[in-house]
Amino acid sequence: MDAILQKESLGRWIAKLQERGEVYAPEFVEDAWEFTKVERGASVELDHTNTVLPAKGFVFPQREVLYRFRIENGKTPELTDTELSVKPMVVFGVRPCDGRATVRNDRVFTCGVSDPYYQARRDSVVFIGLACNAPPSPNCFCVAVGGSPCSEDGLDVLMTDLDGRYHVKALTDKGRDVVNAASDLFQAATAADRNEVSNAQVAALEYPQRSISAMDLVVAALKRNFESPLWDQLARTCIGCGACTYLCPTCHCFDINDEVTSKSPLTGARVRTWDNCQFPDFTMHSSGHNPREDTGARLRQRICHKLLYFVETHNMQQCTGCGRCITHCPVGIDIVRIANVMEEGVWQ
């Protein structure tokens, strides 16, 4: 199902959706784009570059209370808040790389065993994508990892900016539902509109992006180079912060801790938070031994998880080419360069 929305009607569509739940969209705050809760639909302009934090937080927030506990001496422990209730949410302006990230996160959290917290959020959130008519960042490389600036994967709706109006394509039931909720605002798409969309898509694919010269060889190259000294060379300037990982739309590791608020009775919450393979304590054993002792081993883990292990298990890269880890790395460590270096086996 596809339709046309005049740009000046976007605010009214958002207002309509706000009657049913919260609406989020990218906003330029200070000096960067971030997803914020929309107060006034009319203020939303979808002309953003990549948001600093990806859309993954809507389905996998940095902190999730799994339940609260209360244990009184000699009594049965009481658990409360074990069920998650999530408000319906609509997120506008999701870039296709973040949409493709959702497909990967679904693999992790819902295949085989379904994670009820992730699933509850996933069911309640509607992702409305915006195709990139031109790459929003110089570090975009979605095409190199099998994506496209107009990919529909993982999105409920895909919008394409056509000078003065949007082509709006509903892709799932949730997507059709949010379009139908304001059907009076949309006009039928004509053959000419569709033609314009495919022209925009062709043009988008022609824009130069960062490229990985032989992606099909990278898997073998990473295997071959597991013990290579290149990792230490490439990671020599890595400062071991967690920026690359926390900002990645597909990084999904977490830690679980009890946050105790009183000792007797023992009360508190069991909390899940994002974790980060670039931190030394991620793999630290209680003996003090650390199997990933240095930044080289940790960088190798990050890159191999994205471009080797996930490909072996799920037949797709776990990187969607959003470029955030490159743009925000304080010292310029660059996954695209690393993939190329590994394939070529030399650096400098």
Place this chain on the structure above:
Amino acid sequence: MVPVDDIRARARDLLQSGKVRAVLGYRRGTAGLLAEPAFMTTAEETAALVLDPTCVENLALYLVNEKKRMKHARQSDRRPLGIVAKGCDSRAITVLLQENHIRRDEVVVLGVSCEAGGMVDTRKLNKALRGKVATQVRFDSEGDINVSHLGGSTTLPARDVLANRCLECARAYPLDADFLFGEKVEERPYGPRFTAVAAFAETSREERSAFWDAHFERCIRCYACRAVCPMCYCDECVVDSTSFIVGPTTTADEKADRVRWINRSATRSENAMYHMVRAMHLAGRCTDCGECERVCPVNIPLRLLNTMLEREALEMFQYTPGLDAEQPSLISSFRDGDPNDFVR
């Protein structure tokens, strides 16, 4: 402009003669606008060395990181490291010397003066470009900065894109260098020290509290600010879970009762605690290289916290960190005449 060829020649010479095991400098990267830190170990590599307003990183951090690395390294080459250092970076090296973290003969400082300029602030560029990422900057003949980005270019006054620390820099040249490149320019066309923090301190307590609440709410605790700081060199930090040693005899109760100063959750109160601990540990040590603020992915203005304490150190103790390696550090010294008797 600082003569880059001279720095290259000196770096080449140091490596060729075997006086240093590596030279830490800058070269063009692939990730974007900023130059990237480079460990150069051969004379050939020095050809790629650059020095321009995108060489923002404070390489003194790697003196600390290398020291940690060397501790575990099987082969240990104990020759000194050459390091390219701006004024602020060289003051960081001096603090490391003051604190006996490194020895003077472990480094060969290739000091560079910022003359009348300084380093660009990518946040300011982002703001001016509304989030578009700059791909190249060039000083033009007027002293303005020409910025290229995807799909265009624009020219901005240097003042609008230089880092605030550079606008406020009182000594834009290294005080302690083995080699100095560029002129020691004392008079700079910008504002005095503490301009930004003084303006901030003027606002009401409520405004400041709301300001920090909002910022601490947004911190994701990626610890990039800590990781990039040459002064954050502790082996263990209160925020890490590894600061609690679990052995075979540790009981479940001990594990449950362990003191956790700061929870892992990136919530406002936990984040505020982290930042207060960090700021206090930098009082009288931070040399305002501005790295913590630069690397923060969510733009928390950390420099305001650190310069506030720097100003306190100056006003209360007439102390400026990083000026003299022989001077005792603020935290480890006291005066006989101190008005507080608990000090004596």
